[in-house]
Amino acid sequence: MTLLNVTTLDAPTANLATVTALAPMQDVTDVCFMTTIASYGCPDYFFTEYLRVHETSRPEKHIVKAIVENTTGRPIFAQMLGESIPDLVRTAHLLSHYPIAGIDLNMGCPAPKIYRKNVGGGLLRDPDKIDRILGELRSAIAGRFTVKMRIGFEDTANFDRVLASIDRHQIDLLSLHGRTVKEMYHGTVHYDSIAHAVSRLRCPVLANGNVTSAPTALEILGFTQAAGVSIGRSAIRNPWIFKQIRQALARQPVEVVTLAQVRDYIDRLFRMPTVQAIQERSRISRLKMYLNYIGQGVDPAGVFLKEMRKAQTEAELFGVCDRELLTHPDRVFADNPYPGLLARPGCEG
Numbered sequence: 001m002t003l004l005n006v007t008t009l010d011a012p013t014a015n016l017a018t019v020t021a022l023a024p025m026q027d028v029t030d031v032c033f034m035t036t037i038a039s040y041g042c043p044d045y046f047f048t049e050y051l052r053v054h055e056t057s058r059p060e061k062h063i064v065k066a067i068v069e070n071t072t073g074r075p076i077f078a079q080m081l082g083e084s085i086p087d088l089v090r091t092a093h094l095l096s097h098y099p100i101a102g103i104d105l106n107m108g109c110p111a112p113k114i115y116r117k118n119v120g121g122g123l124l125r126d127p128d129k130i131d132r133i134l135g136e137l138r139s140a141i142a143g144r145f146t147v148k149m150r151i152g153f154e155d156t157a158n159f160d161r162v163l164a165s166i167d168r169h170q171i172d173l174l175s176l177h178g179r180t181v182k183e184m185y186h187g188t189v190h191y192d193s194i195a196h197a198v199s200r201l202r203c204p205v206l207a208n209g210n211v212t213s214a215p216t217a218l219e220i221l222g223f224t225q226a227a228g229v230s231i232g233r234s235a236i237r238n239p240w241i242f243k244q245i246r247q248a249l250a251r252q253p254v255e256v257v258t259l260a261q262v263r264d265y266i267d268r269l270f271r272m273p274t275v276q277a278i279q280e281r282s283r284i285s286r287l288k289m290y291l292n293y294i295g296q297g298v299d300p301a302g303v304f305l306k307e308m309r310k311a312q313t314e315a316e317l318f319g320v321c322d323r324e325l326l327t328h329p330d331r332v333f334a335d336n337p338y339p340g341l342l343a344r345p346g347c348e349g
């Protein structure tokens, strides 16, 4: 198969070579969320949350829904997580009947319940197994085959071997989270390792991990020379980020977001059919999950976060949103999270 470069990946921003992607996030990147994000400035690519692959698995309904009901106009990759080669191949064949841009393999999930089964990030301990999986899947997948991974399990001892396998098996795109599995989601992102992968691979690499704003994205792109960025949590916090990155790349003024716009965004999240379909208690938890990220840009002292976490009812929750966001509606929503404010949605398993 011909190797793809960024241009042949048909980036919709053809005049700007750099691509952006919404990183896959379990229980977040469903069809409603992707549609909502798209309305603020679409990423070039979407990825589904991971589809767990094992002997009896079938593509889960809500993941298939994210693919077939994708009205964003942007391609979507279906992500698989598993280690059984026959089942991965079987699932890849099933997925090929859906309108996907390609198939992505998860080799990065850091949740202990996942990596203990030698899937997701657990695979990074076994570069021989990775080589076999990539080889078999490459032969089985006629279209694009991409990988999302971290730089290692505990350290980067296997990194070069895994990169060599990615190159040998002509993977079409690598999304690389610049942390080890053991580093989970916090602390330093090793952008030097992302730069190393870029220099070693023929396929485009998307830099992932703490791409928090347009200026940060430009800095990371400059340092790593990556083909683009993959953004997870900061897209929940600031769905304008993809548009802002494109504006920055085009050297145009970058849109400034106000607290009133953020209040509207919260309403959009609340009105999503997936949120409306659940009971009030679950709906509050769901909204709080989003608000944990959004709150990192509202006020430097974290008052919004503190108050929002205390709310017990929908009325209390929206009361906090109105008070903290609409008292000074023209106040600027920070483009980067305020230092020291952590999102603690408890859903990064």
Ligand SMILES: Cc1cc2nc3c(=O)[nH]c(=O)nc-3n(C[C@H](O)[C@H](O)[C@H](O)COP(=O)(O)O)c2cc1C
Pocket (backbone or CB within 6 Å): 023, 024, 025, 026, 027, 028, 048, 049, 050, 079, 106, 108, 109, 148, 177, 185, 208, 209, 210, 211, 230, 231, 232, 233, 234, 347, 348, 349
């Ligand atoms: C709630 C949540 C769920 C996630 N689920 C997935 C997933 O299904 N597949 C995957 O490859 N990565 C998953 N990730 C990891 C993200 O795709 C991304 O690599 C990570 O959050 C770092 O990027 P960020 O700093 O832009 O958030 C998840 C992350 C979060 C926070």
